[in-house]
Amino acid sequence: MNLKSVIGSAVKPAVLACAALLAAGATIASTASAASVSSNWAGYLASPLPSVAKRFSSVSGSWREPSAVCSAGREGYSAVWVGLGGDREDAQALEQVGTDADCSRSGHASYSAWYELIPAGPVGVPIRVRPGDRMSASVTVRAHDVTLRIRDLSSGARFTATRGVANVDVSSAEWIVEAPSVCFSTGSCGLLPLTDFGSVEFTSATATAAGHTGTIDDADWSATALELRQDAGHVLPGGSRRSLGLSTSLIAAAPSSASPADGSFSVSWNEQSTQAEAPSAPSLPGFNGGPP
Numbered sequence: 593m594n595l596k597s598v599i600g601s602a603v604k605p606a607v608l609a610c611a612a613l614l615a616a617g618a619t620i621a622s623t624a625s626a627a628s629v630s631s632n633w634a635g636y637l638a639s640p641l642p643s644v645a646k647r648f649s650s651v652s653g654s655w656r657e658p659s660a661v662c663s664a665g666r667e668g669y670s671a672v673w674v675g676l677g678g679d680r681e682d683a684q685a686l687e688q689v690g691t692d693a694d695c696s697r698s699g700h701a702s703y704s705a706w707y708e709l710i711p712a713g714p715v716g717v718p719i720r721v722r723p724g725d726r727m728s729a730s731v732t733v734r735a736h737d738v739t740l741r742i743r744d745l746s747s748g749a750r751f752t753a754t755r756g757v758a759n760v761d762v763s764s765a766e767w768i769v770e771a772p773s774v775c776f777s778t779g780s781c782g783l784l785p786l787t788d789f790g791s792v793e794f795t796s797a798t799a800t801a802a803g804h805t806g807t808i809d810d811a812d813w814s815a816t817a818l819e820l821r822q823d824a825g826h827v828l829p830g831g832s833r834r835s836l837g838l839s840t841s842l843i844a845a846a847p848s849s850a851s852p853a854d855g856s857f858s859v860s861w862n863e864q865s866t867q868a869e870a871p872s873a874p875s876l877p878g879f880n881g882g883p884p
Contacts, residue, residue, distance in 0.1 A: 634820035634845035635768040638813045646801040651765040652730035653797040658789035659723035662695035668787030671770040677761025685761035686710040689740040707740040719749045765799035769859040797855030807855030820845040
């Protein structure tokens, strides 16, 4: 994600919570069913095959809102979303819509819906999200118009918005659980600790390119499974000395195999008691030396 994936719960003076573009170091392979490691994204990313030379026009998916496992003294943030673009470190745009499941330092869980059109910041969606709710979302791009839809299938609440943007990125399609980032007034950014969300199951995960709609493993594009690995002892840059967890813990989130039938898969959270190097800070447009 991008400029604030922790809607409404992590914005403090001089600090901007954000959902980062795919962080540096997560090398994307170009073969079908390839795998890669990321410091902030877990799930699947689809890229059109060079021989097809198509760009995506829409992406959609459904998931059940996870129940955040919170405990006093341990913050956590997570975002579940579908989107287009943003898979390169130098990406100039990312169009996405999804939900958050966060934990405050006091151990309180909060849930929200949002959309974001990078480089603009996230926008809250007036839908009350509850753990266990079945969510459905899509992003559609026509020229420079982006239509974002999200619906709570459990309550019937829905939201649709079409926004005009200067730049779009439709070079990839994603179905992601993300560890958001935070950016400081100094311009430095760092990853936030990932919420213990248990497991998130995506269903009806499809994308459309040149009028053709297919699932994650469609023959017209390559699919990359992304596994998130995060050192829980990482300390935020920019002057903040707030520890994000135990220095000997590695937080991970990994996707299962995607079903050829409907693109369904799950992403599961786990914590390992092993020493790990701190992940690279994500690169965002206008931050950390990224393009303005």
